[in-house]
Amino acid sequence: MKISAWNISLGEDEARAAYESVMNRNLSEGIKVKELEERLASFLGKKYAICVPNGSSAVLLAMMGIGIKPGDEVIIPDFTFIATGHAPKLLGADVILADVKEDIPVLDIEKVLELITPKTKAIIPVHLNGRRAETKRLKEALKDTGIYVVDDACQAFASGKKGDYAGCDADIACYSFAVTKIMTTGQGGFVTTDEDELYLRMKRLKMQGMDNIFESNDYQLAGFNLKYTDILASIGLVQLGKIPEKVKNSKRHYGLYKKALEESKNIRMIPTKEDEIVYTPDILVKDSKRIREYLEDKMIQVRPAGACLHRANYFIQRSKYKNAEFFERHLLYMPGGPDQPEKNIQTAIGELLALE
Numbered sequence: 511m512k513i514s515a516w517n518i519s520l521g522e523d524e525a526r527a528a529y530e531s532v533m534n535r536n537l538s539e540g541i542k543v544k545e546l547e548e549r550l551a552s553f554l555g556k557k558y559a560i561c562v563p564n565g566s567s568a569v570l571l572a573m574m575g576i577g578i579k580p581g582d583e584v585i586i587p588d589f590t591f592i593a594t595g596h597a598p599k600l601l602g603a604d605v606i607l608a609d610v611k612e613d614i615p616v617l618d619i620e621k622v623l624e625l626i627t628p629k630t631k632a633i634i635p636v637h638l639n640g641r642r643a644e645t646k647r648l649k650e651a652l653k654d655t656g657i658y659v660v661d662d663a664c665q666a667f668a669s670g671k672k673g674d675y676a677g678c679d680a681d682i683a684c685y686s687f688a689v690t691k692i693m694t695t696g697q698g699g700f701v702t703t704d705e706d707e708l709y710l711r712m713k714r715l716k717m718q719g720m721d722n723i724f725e726s727n728d729y730q731l732a733g734f735n736l737k738y739t740d741i742l743a744s745i746g747l748v749q750l751g752k753i754p755e756k757v758k759n760s761k762r763h764y765g766l767y768k769k770a771l772e773e774s775k776n777i778r779m780i781p782t783k784e785d786e787i788v789y790t791p792d793i794l795v796k797d798s799k800r801i802r803e804y805l806e807d808k809m810i811q812v813r814p815a816g817a818c819l820h821r822a823n824y825f826i827q828r829s830k831y832k833n834a835e836f837f838e839r840h841l842l843y844m845p846g847g848p849d850q851p852e853k854n855i856q857t858a859i860g861e862l863l864a865l866e
């Protein structure tokens with residue numbers, strides 16, 4: 511039987527919640543979305559959470575919220591999922607790529623600071639695969655500059671600990687409920703902020719620029735429809751309740767790889783802090799193509815690293831991307847996910863060890 515690279519499951523609890531939502535006519539955005547927003551904000555210790563259709567629209571809403579427009583520059587890491595860069599790009603900004611750190615694939619703050627110009631309007635650190643970018647340090651370095659820090663925490667909801675979760679140090683943080691995330695509603699996402707003004711603006715932007723859709727003459731600013739749905743929020747509420755179990759499983763899975771590969775001559779692990787949750791167990795190998803082919807031959811699905819963003823010719827390169835290119839070449843995502851059976855992880859580890 512094939513072992514899939516990712517395993518997350520929804521069960522009867524989620525199905526029942528969606529059924530009840532339908533039967534109670536809680537369909538589009540209403541009480542269930544509001545309840546989920548309140549629970550997410552409380553979980554993360556933030557003043558506000560706003561749900562949206564997915565993580566990509568979370569980044570888009572954040573960019574619209576801070577008023578990104580043509581001519582602005584937005585700095586993002588060269589090594590991330592491409593959605594991070596598409597939001598500012600679609601609003602007409604120039605997207606400037608910065609290299610990541612040598613040992614961990616998150617923004618290198620020193621390199622970011624060198625790329626700042628009078629046009630820089632925002633920086634988007636990405637907490638990749640649960641590992642924390644140095645947002646707090648960046649915020650301090652940018653004090654009094656007026657440059658916004660928007661965290662892309664789409665791969666890092668719940669990574670960290672109470673009072674210090676990924677995304678909590680930024681002006682706005684963006685999260686995703688896609689299937690490959692620690693909790694899922696199929697599609698979904700949200701933004702968080704502590705700033706009243708940013709909250710109000712983003713609330714309006716996702717509802718056609720209005721505070722109250724029932725007031726026909728309430729045109730405040732040009733907005734869009736980025737509403738979430740009560741049906742999905744009902745599922746999200748169940749999933750959120752399962753976060754402790756999901757965190758425990760993900761940590762156990764990563765720990766199994768780490769322990770087994772400690773002495774390996776050919777495989778390296780990326781430094782990971784105690785309270786970080788690595789969503790998909792990742793390894794660094796010399797020849798990732800060969801190892802991928804070997805594992806897939808054994809019916810073990812693995813995922814290669816995404817290509818560096820400087821491969822897309824519509825983003826702007828102003829430096830070298832040595833570290834991003836290293837991760838692009840050597841990183842491999844192994845089978846994981848909160849509901850991955852432990853025997854699958856052991857099988858995958860066994861095959862890696864057989865290669866030693």
Ligand SMILES: Cc1ncc(COP(=O)(O)O)c(C=O)c1O
Pocket residue numbers: 564565566567569590591593594636662664665686687688698699
């Ligand atoms: C870093 C990052 N940003 C943004 C997104 C976009 O999220 P979604 O797929 O929910 O639109 C993802 C999704 O994988 C992501 O990993």
